[in-house]
Amino acid sequence: MGGHAPLFYEDPLALQSGNGVWLENLNGDRYLDLYNNVPCVGHANARVVAKLSEQAATLNVHSRYLHEGVVNYVERLVGLHHDGIESAILGCSGTEATEMALTLARTVTGSRGIICTDATYHGNSSLVGRLTGLPVGVERNGVKSISTPQMFRPFHDGLSEPELLQKHLDQLEATIGSFADSGGFAGMMLCSILANEGLPNPPGRWFAEATAMVADAGGLVIADEVQAGFARSGSWWGYEVNDFTPDVVCMGKPMGNGFPLSAMAASHEMVTKFRERHRYFNTFASSPLQAAAGSAVIDEIVDRGLVRQVAEVGSRLKAALTELQSQHPQMGDVRGNGLFIGIDWVEPGTNNPDVGGAQRMVESLKSRFVLLGKAGQHGNVLKIRPPLVFEDEHAEIFLEAFRDCLVNA
Amino acid sequence: MGGHAPLFYEDPLALQSGNGVWLENLNGDRYLDLYNNVPCVGHANARVVAKLSEQAATLNVHSRYLHEGVVNYVERLVGLHHDGIESAILGCSGTEATEMALTLARTVTGSRGIICTDATYHGNSSLVGRLTGLPVGVERNGVKSISTPQMFRPFHDGLSEPELLQKHLDQLEATIGSFADSGGFAGMMLCSILANEGLPNPPGRWFAEATAMVADAGGLVIADEVQAGFARSGSWWGYEVNDFTPDVVCMGKPMGNGFPLSAMAASHEMVTKFRERHRYFNTFASSPLQAAAGSAVIDEIVDRGLVRQVAEVGSRLKAALTELQSQHPQMGDVRGNGLFIGIDWVEPGTNNPDVGGAQRMVESLKSRFVLLGKAGQHGNVLKIRPPLVFEDEHAEIFLEAFRDCLVNA
Known part of the structure; x- marks a missing residue:
């Protein structure tokens, strides 16, 4: 497919299947997907199929x-x-x-x-x-x-x-x-x-x-x-x-x-x-x-009432992240609405973008089976943007991995 | 969908289903499709589906x-x-x-x-x-x-x-x-x-x-x-x-x-x-x-050996059209290879494009349940370009309708 085809991750992910908010690689490992907005009503949605x-x-x-x-x-x-x-x-x-x-x-x-x-x-x-x-x-x-x-x-x-x-x-x-x-x-x-x-x-x-x-x-x-x-x-x-x-x-x-x-x-x-x-x-x-x-x-x-569900699940997730922000100064700003939340990763105590820190979080979350990406003018904004069928139980799984990465990444 | 959306035919065709080289309208009329190159292995091809x-x-x-x-x-x-x-x-x-x-x-x-x-x-x-x-x-x-x-x-x-x-x-x-x-x-x-x-x-x-x-x-x-x-x-x-x-x-x-x-x-x-x-x-x-x-x-x-089939069916169809050309001077030139054949419609005895004549053939063939289109620099070339699964029996159906239109259009 030609050199320089852009791929995610240092060790790119080879996928074989998906379902709802989950993706599975060739080894059968399941990843919680907080990246993909395209399969909005869930990977392999039965009604669409x-x-x-x-x-x-x-x-x-x-x-x-x-x-x-x-x-x-x-x-x-x-x-x-x-x-x-x-x-x-x-x-x-x-x-x-x-x-x-x-x-x-x-x-x-x-x-x-x-x-x-x-x-x-x-x-x-x-x-x-x-x-x-x-x-x-x-x-x-x-x-x-x-x-x-x-x-x-x-x-x-x-x-x-x-x-x-x-x-x-x-x-x-x-x-x-x-x-x-x-x-x-x-x-x-x-x-x-x-x-x-x-x-x-x-x-x-x-x-x-x-x-x-x-x-x-x-x-x-x-x-x-x-x-x-x-x-x-x-x-x-x-x-x-x-x-x-x-x-x-x-x-x-x-x-x-x-x-x-x-x-x-x-x-x-x-x-x-x-x-x-x-x-x-x-x-x-x-x-x-x-x-x-x-x-x-x-x-x-x-x-499935997804407009309202997205507003509610997203609002609770943003509140939880904002709470974490107070203890973790790398999280310079938590922004967004619904299920599109950005976390502006900074050098603590400044608003200087920390691209490397954001990148380490992305890789670290991947090793904990959570997928998300980076965005923004400086490439330092963690981008939380899961399928719309993402629910509170998935947010809990994500937050547990995220807290772990904050301490151990 | 906005005015000026381009549609085929004076009375556009409202379709409901397709199968192989056939298309069916809302009344259940079946049309032989000599136009559509996109569904190359046939409308609603079972293997692709x-x-x-x-x-x-x-x-x-x-x-x-x-x-x-x-x-x-x-x-x-x-x-x-x-x-x-x-x-x-x-x-x-x-x-x-x-x-x-x-x-x-x-x-x-x-x-x-x-x-x-x-x-x-x-x-x-x-x-x-x-x-x-x-x-x-x-x-x-x-x-x-x-x-x-x-x-x-x-x-x-x-x-x-x-x-x-x-x-x-x-x-x-x-x-x-x-x-x-x-x-x-x-x-x-x-x-x-x-x-x-x-x-x-x-x-x-x-x-x-x-x-x-x-x-x-x-x-x-x-x-x-x-x-x-x-x-x-x-x-x-x-x-x-x-x-x-x-x-x-x-x-x-x-x-x-x-x-x-x-x-x-x-x-x-x-x-x-x-x-x-x-x-x-x-x-x-x-x-x-x-x-x-x-x-x-x-x-x-x-x-299905379609490369060879297309060459053979197309070659026989072109030969039949070339034979018709000798009796019908509106058919100025018969060109192309395989299942892409153009008939250059002209004012008899000249090479002047006859767009109106070509258009009448397209409409007339439609009334005989055969679909094809026009192409070319002057828009006067009848375009024969069916799905690749078009066979001799379909060519016969087309040729019968075509001969009829040549005489009665």
């Missing part, structure tokens, strides 16, 4: 024929969003969704300028890749970044929270303004929980105020819900948790519980304008198989 | 863990190619494969210039979309086109076949040369059977000579096998039919019989260089589910 198998045995074709299942699924999907989201185009990867969204924003506004944060990742195509690791002050082909809004490691020292908020908003305003004589301003793309940024808590009501400023300037607000969506933070969508109303949403990862499925959604008018201008056709998208997998995932989330 | 279901019920994870099935599949896939193809990266759509290939060519050569034909389609991302509908003489961000090589509707009149070949090669040489002082020449991307161009027969050994010229100039030859590959033309790969040796191959559509699966493959050294420079990670790619579907497709092609 059954629906997928049934549909595959019946029909799978591309979207130039009509299929009831596909139409119903898309209607159901947009119905889970706020009223302004009326229409969706399905794809096979998050990158396809974000690429469509950027192109839609440029088409609808007739302008080119896109804003993102300076520590984000929205995908890997030639267009979307321009948003990856873009320093503030640099323009990359119509894309500029703003400083990631955050309280824990603020981009200016010595400011009160309202002052810090204002500083961020001033920077955004200036960045929007800078597009005035170079192609105009098309919009801002934002992970609605700032996942790759490490789940920072922004000052004040940054999400609401920043997105209002974007709208006032005539730009579109694009919420990347690829990681945030589908109950991850204890609400259906990240933009509900952070209280803003996007014009465009991108969805992916958990949508099909691992079956390749993504979507870009917006108002009917915007999607129609996009389709008028751009030929978008994906052989494998909007297929009956995608609809079967996607519908089964929504069924599971609804019927 | 069983393997997919089994794997989905066992494990499906992303590629940052190791999985034997994925490693085995990739080895098997590259083993189907010539010896220079050693390593592959899996994706979820043909566009992802062609985007990787263009980026690889630029990375490996350190140059930017890409050449394609003026009537091609290799995908719809921002980067790959630059190759769509690009007129000769226009540069689009490092991409230039050459005239589609063809005998039936030559780009210069009054030339012998060797003269026409030379004219095409001269144009290619000049186009390569034109990159000398604007970024250098990285390579040529080519559907190895010129499918979207309408399956034209190029003059002489154009494929071999043009690709040799590309190699001599230090460029990479990229074969787009998304439509051509997997036995479609009666050989495993289109480049075998047309006798050239690509440095890079892109695969897609039929790979997973409808499960989203694509790949870019090249030498180990090239793929490693690509990985060193570019972060490419696809949540849904290189998954155990992709490997299960992909392996089952290869098993079916091998065990």
Whole structure:
């Protein structure tokens, strides 16, 4: 598969099976999975498997024929969003969704300028890749970044929270303004929980105020819900948790519980304008198989009450971690909502990122049969993001291993 | 799903099930499918469905863990190619494969210039979309086109076949040369059977000579096998039919019989260089589910002897169509290999494309329960491209309907 294929762990894990929140390696060792958000309703979820198998045995074709299942699924999907989201185009990867969204924003506004944060990742195509690791002050082909809004490691020292908020908003305003004589301003793309940024808590009501400023300037607000969506933070969508109303949403990862499925959604008018201008056709998208997998995932989330369960289990887990934090100064900050919690690993007594310490925790937890990962601008944030079917009993198992690692790692 | 979603037929077809080469609509009418290349081993193929279901019920994870099935599949896939193809990266759509290939060519050569034909389609991302509908003489961000090589509707009149070949090669040489002082020449991307161009027969050994010229100039030859590959033309790969040796191959559509699966493959050294420079990670790619579907497709092609069957059934079908051509001057040219046959629909006695006539045939055949489509630079080429499991008895059913339409359409 070529050298340099990225693998997790010093000694990579060779897996053979999965079930719910558990993964099993080739030796039959069972690992508690606090990493994988994609199999959101559990590894090898029986309902998803059954629906997928049934549909595959019946029909799978591309979207130039009509299929009831596909139409119903898309209607159901947009119905889970706020009223302004009326229409969706399905794809096979998050990158396809974000690429469509950027192109839609440029088409609808007739302008080119896109804003993102300076520590984000929205995908890997030639267009979307321009948003990856873009320093503030640099323009990359119509894309500029703003400083990631955050309280824990603020981009200016010595400011009160309202002052810090204002500083961020001033920077955004200036960045929007800078597009005035170079192609105009098309919009801002934002992970609605700032996942790759490490789940920072922004000052004040940054999400609401920043997105209002974007709208006032005539730009579109694009919420990347690829990681945030589908109950991850204890609400259906990240933009509900952070209280803003996007014009465009991108969805992916958990949508099909691992079956390749993504979507870009917006108002009917915007999607129609996009389709008028751009030929978008994906052989494998909007297929009956995608609809079967996607519908089964929504069924599971609804019927098992996972939105509420995630909020409650996550809240208790976060409280337990916050309690541990008081005795363990390496845990600089505990952040997040629902079942997406970040622990900012630091040199004790400072807010200096301790990447090595975080990495040792990841390896140490693996040796105790618990899987999680790292994220964030500096790669020092422990990322707790299990399948949504993670329950209190699993949290207990994790916490026992975690406490042990804190003392012995 | 937004206005302007593209659908086939004046009265679109609402499907409910499929089996082998047959599709069934909501009224229970059965249609013979001569259009769909994606379900290559047949609609709802039992072996593919069983393997997919089994794997989905066992494990499906992303590629940052190791999985034997994925490693085995990739080895098997590259083993189907010539010896220079050693390593592959899996994706979820043909566009992802062609985007990787263009980026690889630029990375490996350190140059930017890409050449394609003026009537091609290799995908719809921002980067790959630059190759769509690009007129000769226009540069689009490092991409230039050459005239589609063809005998039936030559780009210069009054030339012998060797003269026409030379004219095409001269144009290619000049186009390569034109990159000398604007970024250098990285390579040529080519559907190895010129499918979207309408399956034209190029003059002489154009494929071999043009690709040799590309190699001599230090460029990479990229074969787009998304439509051509997997036995479609009666050989495993289109480049075998047309006798050239690509440095890079892109695969897609039929790979997973409808499960989203694509790949870019090249030498180990090239793929490693690509990985060193570019972060490419696809949540849904290189998954155990992709490997299960992909392996089952290869098993079916091998065990059922489909490469040979496609060559034989296709050859007899083409002969029957060529015979009809002598009595029906609308059939300007009958081209192609294996089970990919194009009929160039013309105003009788000329080589002027008759798009309306081709469209009437498509609709008329539908009313006789036969599905096929149109392709080509002018949209006037009837495209016969059934699942690979299409047999002589199906060809007879098609030919009866086709003869009827020729007389009564």
